[in-house]
Amino acid sequence: MSQTLFVSDLHLDQKRPHIIAAFCRFLNECSSADALYILGDLFEYWIGDDDPAIGLEPAIRAIRKLSDSGVPVYFIHGNRDFLIGKQFAKRTQAKILKDETVIDLYGTPTLVMHGDTLCTDDIAYQKYRAKARNPFIQKPLLMLSVKRRLKIAEGLRNKSKSATHEKTEEIMDVNQKAVEQVMSKHNINLLIHGHTHRPAEHEFNLNGNSYKRIVLGDWYEHGSVLRCTPDSITLETINT
DSSP, rough: OOOOOEEOOOBTTTTTTTHHHHHHHHHHHTOSSSSSEEEEEOBSSOOOOOOTTTTTTTOOOOOOOOHTTTEEEEOOOSSTTTTTHHHHHHHHHHHOOSSSSEEEEEEETEEEEGGGGGGGOOOOEEEHHHTTOOHHHHHHHHSSOHHHHHHHHHHHHHHHHHHHHHHHHHHHHHOHHHHHHHHHHTTTTTTESSSSSSOOEEEEEEEEEEEEEEOOOOSSSSSSEEOOOOOEEEEEEEEE
């Protein structure tokens, strides 16, 4: 059966080995898929392709195994792993896509993205993102020692957790106007993204046209997978 699979926000971390194991089991079951899309935040953090990735090797090997089996694996950067680069792509044989990419999903033009750029009400985060994604800032950052970068990543993660507790649910969710703008920009009626950790299917009408936005869930408590076939789209939960 033809099927294309989508996941995001796995936040793989050596501190949660059972999630890494669950992801590896999932990848082993993807061998008959037409493609796998990982829409960002595969790892809790990634400090560069020289990251020692302690405890993450099984997941990295499993991605490579799936690629070698003939299943295309595509990756879009998230807010935790935007420093994944060419060496990681070579190591896993995954193809890194642009932040906003339109794919042909069994005849339906579909926009895939991580989703953080849709949270325009979170002004503080958007300012941070603009700086973090700036190549002129990334270059000197990547020249720091691995130890120093790990310390910075840990500090940013703790800061993010504290900031999250202080923000309202509305601020951390997507802005509907931003959703409408990006879908109109790419002239598509179906959008798939992650980031918010709020798995759901949203439908709305705009200028007489119907639109659908599908949000993937995270893998903190259990797995979240979107399974698409030529005839159906199903958001599933995987036990971990």
